[in-house]
Amino acid sequence: MIEEKKISCHDVMQHICENLGTELDSEKCKEIKAHLEICSHCQSYFKSVEVTIDCYRKYNVELPPDAHKRLIDFLGLEE
Amino acid sequence: MKENIKLIEEKELIEKAKKGDKKALSEIVKRYEQTIYNFSFKICRDKNKAEQIMQETFYSMVKSLHQFDHNSKLSTWLYRIVSNHCLMMARKLKSRTFVSFDDDDNLFEEKFTADWSSLPYSNTENEELKSILDDAIQKLAPEYRMVFLLRDVEGLSTEEAAQVTNLSVPALKSRLHRARAFLRKELNEALSK
Numbered sequence: 001m002i003e004e005k006k007i008s009c010h011d012v013m014q015h016i017c018e019n020l021g022t023e024l025d026s027e028k029c030k031e032i033k034a035h036l037e038i039c040s041h042c043q044s045y046f047k048s049v050e051v052t053i054d055c056y057r058k059y060n061v062e063l064p065p066d067a068h069k070r071l072i073d074f075l076g077l078e079e
Numbered sequence: 080m081k082e083n084i085k086l087i088e089e090k091e092l093i094e095k096a097k098k099g100d101k102k103a104l105s106e107i108v109k110r111y112e113q114t115i116y117n118f119s120f121k122i123c124r125d126k127n128k129a130e131q132i133m134q135e136t137f138y139s140m141v142k143s144l145h146q147f148d149h150n151s152k153l154s155t156w157l158y159r160i161v162s163n164h165c166l167m168m169a170r171k172l173k174s175r176t177f178v179s180f181d182d183d184d185n186l187f188e189e190k191f192t193a194d195w196s197s198l199p200y201s202n203t204e205n206e207e208l209k210s211i212l213d214d215a216i217q218k219l220a221p222e223y224r225m226v227f228l229l230r231d232v233e234g235l236s237t238e239e240a241a242q243v244t245n246l247s248v249p250a251l252k253s254r255l256h257r258a259r260a261f262l263r264k265e266l267n268e269a270l271s272k
Binding site: 013014017018020044047048049051052053055056057059060061062063067068070071072074075077078079 | 102105116120126129130133137186193195209227228231232252255256257260262266
């Protein structure tokens with residue numbers, strides 16, 4: 001009897017990085033979702049990728065008023 | 080509905096600017112300067128360089144606005160211009176070596192276990208966290224940074240990000256998954272210390 005190859009945590013981690021934020025309904029995605037429901041290690045991995053993205057989303061810089069003025073002058077425009 | 084009205088208004092503004100209306104041009108600059116400056120900073124992680132890139136981006140926009148044909152959103156078109164300027168700046172300053180992705184399996188090896196639940200990621204003023212984020216992303220080649228920032232941080236669709244970077248969708252996805260895995264791994268290691 002051929003043993004059915006089960007999805008591994010490595011597969012799941014790779015899949016998370018490839019498809020995060022994409023709604024997919026392939027057989028593999030269903031397997032991934034089923035694995036995620038029972039594997040706390042992969043759940044943590046999934047969460048940590050989301051947190052990584054969130055950190056970069058929240059790290060913003062404001063345009064200084066002087067830089068705005070310099071830009072308008074540089075382009076020869078008026079307020 | 081609101082989005083449609085905004086697009087119509089923007090189209091009128093662009094057409095006025097194309098005819099040399101300086102007020103319309105100023106208005107376009109005002110609408111996008113914060114986005115362009117922030118994006119430039121996120122690529123180069125340096126405020127002076129970000130300002131220089133922002134100026135070059137809008138200068139290019141003014142020079143070539145007559146070629147803009149409304150086939151894409153103005154924002155997508157501007158992302159393409161600013162991305163090119165960021166890459167040109169990176170090539171000019173080429174002094175760093177970046178991580179190579181010869182062996183993808185390394186990206187998923189777990190030597191460290193960080194406590195992600197204690198990460199103060201909601202506090203954007205946390206200097207230590209900012210330094211970790213800067214260090215991690217600067218190890219990525221600008222081409223990988225670009226894809227991660229456009230898709231995950233700026234929220235462009237996969238197709239729009241592919242259009243901006245001149246990549247096929249599969250090539251973009253390949254860079255994106257490596258960038259995500261690498262940054263996550265770097266943060267995991269930094270937070271384990």
